[in-house]
Amino acid sequence: MAFKIIVCAKQVPDTNEIKINPETGTLIRDGVPSILNPDDANAVELALDIKDKYDDVHVTVVTMGPPQAQDMLFECLAMGCDEGILVSDRAVGGSDTWATSNAISAAIRKIGEFDLILAGRQAIDGDTAQVGPQIAEKMDLPQVTYVKKFAITDDMKTITVERALEDGHEVIEIQTPCMLTAIKELNTPRYMNIAGIYNPDKKITVWNAADIEVDLTTVGLKASPTNVFRSFTPKPKGKGMMLAGDTEKDLAKDLLIRLKDKHVI
Amino acid sequence: MNFQLTKEQEFVRKMVREFAVNEVEPLAADIDREHRFPTETVEKMARYGLLGVPFPTEYEGAGGDHISYAITVEELSRVCASTGVICSAHTSLCCWPIFAWGNEEQKAKYLPDLLSGRKLGAFGLTEPGAGTDSAGQQTRAVLDGDEYVLNGSKVFITNGGYAETFVVMAMTDKSKGNRGITAFIVEKGDEGFSIGKTEDKMGICASSTTELVFKDCRIPADRVLGKVGQGFKVAMSTLDGGRIGIASQALGIAQGALDVTVDYMKARKQFGKKLSEMDALRQVVADLATKIEAARLLIYQAADMKDKHMNYGPKSAMAKLFAAETAMEVTTKCVQLHGGYGYTKDYPVERMMRDAKITEIYEGTSEVQRIVIAASVLGK
Numbered sequence: 001m002a003f004k005i006i007v008c009a010k011q012v013p014d015t016n017e018i019k020i021n022p023e024t025g026t027l028i029r030d031g032v033p034s035i036l037n038p039d040d041a042n043a044v045e046l047a048l049d050i051k052d053k054y055d056d057v058h059v060t061v062v063t064m065g066p067p068q069a070q071d072m073l074f075e076c077l078a079m080g081c082d083e084g085i086l087v088s089d090r091a092v093g094g095s096d097t098w099a100t101s102n103a104i105s106a107a108i109r110k111i112g113e114f115d116l117i118l119a120g121r122q123a124i125d126g127d128t129a130q131v132g133p134q135i136a137e138k139m140d141l142p143q144v145t146y147v148k149k150f151a152i153t154d155d156m157k158t159i160t161v162e163r164a165l166e167d168g169h170e171v172i173e174i175q176t177p178c179m180l181t182a183i184k185e186l187n188t189p190r191y192m193n194i195a196g197i198y199n200p201d202k203k204i205t206v207w208n209a210a211d212i213e214v215d216l217t218t219v220g221l222k223a224s225p226t227n228v229f230r231s232f233t234p235k236p237k238g239k240g241m242m243l244a245g246d247t248e249k250d251l252a253k254d255l256l257i258r259l260k261d262k263h264v265i
Numbered sequence: 266m267n268f269q270l271t272k273e274q275e276f277v278r279k280m281v282r283e284f285a286v287n288e289v290e291p292l293a294a295d296i297d298r299e300h301r302f303p304t305e306t307v308e309k310m311a312r313y314g315l316l317g318v319p320f321p322t323e324y325e326g327a328g329g330d331h332i333s334y335a336i337t338v339e340e341l342s343r344v345c346a347s348t349g350v351i352c353s354a355h356t357s358l359c360c361w362p363i364f365a366w367g368n369e370e371q372k373a374k375y376l377p378d379l380l381s382g383r384k385l386g387a388f389g390l391t392e393p394g395a396g397t398d399s400a401g402q403q404t405r406a407v408l409d410g411d412e413y414v415l416n417g418s419k420v421f422i423t424n425g426g427y428a429e430t431f432v433v434m435a436m437t438d439k440s441k442g443n444r445g446i447t448a449f450i451v452e453k454g455d456e457g458f459s460i461g462k463t464e465d466k467m468g469i470c471a472s473s474t475t476e477l478v479f480k481d482c483r484i485p486a487d488r489v490l491g492k493v494g495q496g497f498k499v500a501m502s503t504l505d506g507g508r509i510g511i512a513s514q515a516l517g518i519a520q521g522a523l524d525v526t527v528d529y530m531k532a533r534k535q536f537g538k539k540l541s542e543m544d545a546l547r548q549v550v551a552d553l554a555t556k557i558e559a560a561r562l563l564i565y566q567a568a569d570m571k572d573k574h575m576n577y578g579p580k581s582a583m584a585k586l587f588a589a590e591t592a593m594e595v596t597t598k599c600v601q602l603h604g605g606y607g608y609t610k611d612y613p614v615e616r617m618m619r620d621a622k623i624t625e626i627y628e629g630t631s632e633v634q635r636i637v638i639a640a641s642v643l644g645k
Binding site: 074075078191192193194195196197198199200 | 272273276277279280283284312313314315317318322326327328329333337
């Protein structure tokens with residue numbers, strides 16, 4: 001029986017290129033390219049690496065977003081994933097992380113059986129790192145976040161991961177089915193393949209809210225317990241102070257006095 | 266008429282752009298300086314299908330078309346023209362003639378290794394005494410039992426030092442002139458076949474350009490590509506397509522030079538103004554950008570005609586002529602826009618200008634392209 005992996009991915013604006021309108025506090029999205037969220041690309045790469053190493057592995061990418069998010073699924077399929085599913089419906093628009101994970105969980109239940117769910121740690125547009133763990137909770141699955149190293153036994157039942165911490169890492173053993181979130185240290189995502197781009201069998205399915213049989217009172221803007229009321233760019237820090245002095249010793253002394261005054265040292 | 270790229274073609278550009286920026290550009294200056302063939306890049310290109318773009322998957326090609334192939338060479342050449350021509354010579358000059366002229370056994374035997382990039386290909390037509398006058402072939406092939414015996418040499422062979430499969434022209438019946446030329450498939454390791462001198466070139470220094478030497482080289486008679494006496498046709502039809510590849514290389518060089526120059530002009534200040542704010546220089550950039558776009562349209566049109574099996578020869582000649590001369594003009598002016606810095610190896614436009622020159626020479630000089638174009642307009 002196939003080992004089934006579901007990767008949760010998101011199409012995001014390339015935040016390297018994005019600016020915030022200081023007047024309105026909204027994102028200026030005009031002309032900003034949309035990309036596969038970088039951490040999600042690491043999750044896709046892990047799935048494809050498992051597919052490369054073992055027979056009969058099936059990788060489905062699931063996402064929620066506007067119709068153009070199909071481009072991101074196209075990219076995932078051109079990298080080698082088997083199938084893409086987009087949940088797209090006005091009813092789920094404006095969802096926060098809680099409502100999003102309700103919709104994605106419903107979509108995963110609709111997909112049916114799976115052995116492993118992967119997601120990126122967080123998306124570069126919101127940086128919340130909440131959707132993956134929420135899906136695991138709602139699906140009642142064991143989860144490990146911040147995965148930077150992965151190994152699986154040949155019977156595909158037991159996974160050993162390294163979970164990155166600020167000052168080290170944990171080694172955790174976990175049984176499938178489970179949920180993992182990937183960080184960029186895990187791997188280097190592959191490029192699309194030209195043959196993948198031209199593969200006519202790429203299967204992308206679009207589901208609306210009715211298709212995933214989700215309770216409409218749990219998705220969308222109104223069902224979202226959090227909402228963003230203002231975005232802003234923090235004011236840049238002021239210019240640094242230039243110290244002047246005749247000798248290096250004078251400069252060092254001056255610096256020490258100032259640091260002591262400010263109780264830095 | 267539809268001037269939009271397909272979704273697949275757009276994704277090919279996105280993919281090759283990312284690949285080129287991450288894998289090719291960081292090496293470009295070093296491999297140029299060291300005259301080093303980038304074997305590691307060729308392996309990566311193979312992995313991602315860049316060495317079999319416009320061929321069907323049944324032979325392990327990528328299943329793309331000639332526009333996506335043109336985009337591939339363009340994007341590689343935008344950052345490294347040497348890497349671009351490795352792909353172009355392999356694809357257009359070796360894979361294509363075997364695909365178009367080979368019999369089923371030959372296609373099954375050679376194409377999977379070539380299109381998957383497990384083996385690199387090259388093409389041998391030019392000789393010391395037969396450049397533009399390619400009918401003046403001195404390399405002879407004589408049938409001896411069920412083998413042909415080849416004697417002679419070929420020069421300026423792109424990928425020569427690293428290819429394992431070669432499409433080679435030789436004279437089988439000198440009395441018939443052009444119709445006495447036959448195309449053969451030669452393999453690395455064939456008895457009597459060796460790689461001669463490696464050229465020390467002005468540009469595309471990381472590509473391998475060598476001599477091929479045939480000294481009583483014996484190959485089985487079933488290595489004839491097409492029919493005996495069809496070699497000139499094989500060669501000319503191959504070069505029609507090759508011109509799309511070289512035009513794309515020229516386009517990539519020009520676009521790459523303009524892109525780095527735009528960045529430079531936005532950063533460089535003189536007389537209290539950025540170069541990008543100076544009207545006289547803006548006029549120059551407008552002309553360069555226009556010519557690049559015109560070259561691009563000619564190339565994609567020729568590639569589209571090739572995919573549709575139309576008579577694209579004169580169009581690919583126009584594309585190659587215009588793109589090559591555009592590359593030379595754009596790179597020369599981009600060096601000028603950089604001032605003294607542009608003349609140093611600290612900035613890539615110096616390399617790009619050296620690389621651009623060859624596109625006016627190989628796979629048919631600009632003069633030859635004008636002959637082809639004039640014949641299509643005025644008759645022969």
